[in-house]
Amino acid sequence: MVASKITPPKSLLIDIQVWQTEVLGLQAPATACGALLLLKMHLWRIGPIPDDDVALARITATSPAEWKRLRKVIEPMFIVKFGEWRREDWDDELEASYEAVGRASRAGKKANEARWGRRRRLSESDSESDSGRTPNPILNIKAPLDQQPLPKTKGPKPRANDVQPQFLADVEIAERALGIGGAA
Numbered sequence: 001m002v003a004s005k006i007t008p009p010k011s012l013l014i015d016i017q018v019w020q021t022e023v024l025g026l027q028a029p030a031t032a033c034g035a036l037l038l039l040k041m042h043l044w045r046i047g048p049i050p051d052d053d054v055a056l057a058r059i060t061a062t063s064p065a066e067w068k069r070l071r072k073v074i075e076p077m078f079i080v081k082f083g084e085w086r087r088e089d090w091d092d093e094l095e096a097s098y099e100a101v102g103r104a105s106r107a108g109k110k111a112n113e114a115r116w117g118r119r120r121r122l123s124e125s126d127s128e129s130d131s132g133r134t135p136n137p138i139l140n141i142k143a144p145l146d147q148q149p150l151p152k153t154k155g156p157k158p159r160a161n162d163v164q165p166q167f168l169a170d171v172e173i174a175e176r177a178l179g180i181g182g183a184a
Helices: 016-024 029-045 053-059 064-077 088-124 165-178
Strands: 079-081 084-086
Touching (some): 053 064, 084 088
16 A cells, blocks of 8 residues: 555546446445445545444445445445455555556656756856846845845835724734833
């Protein structure tokens, strides 16, 4: 099984034809279909399905009495062992999905390295298009962040009516009550 710290895949794989064949032969197919789907979602998003009737009733959104009847129908589809409900086909689908997510992540990282590596090479050489450019002073500052000057921003200027006098009076009262404020 995969480590729990890895983000689970966001897409749940369902082979519709196989799913229908599997579910439509069961007693109460609508209830069984919903319960199986909820169990599969639990496996994909949270992890192994526990062999605990209270937890299984909660996962399948059924009452304990409904779960007791439903368990007899669904349990034969699983391997119940070591306190878990397992299905090899679901485990295989989940592993394949993790592998696909991993492949996509590796491909993205490789493409990103190629893209940024190429940009880095271009910026290291003096290209003709960069020769007339003025460097950005903010990006060329070598001082630590806490010692760098803040860039001047263009924003709205405060107006006389921005802070209401009553608000300032309320703030002063609150500061006095808390023992803060006053002349600095």
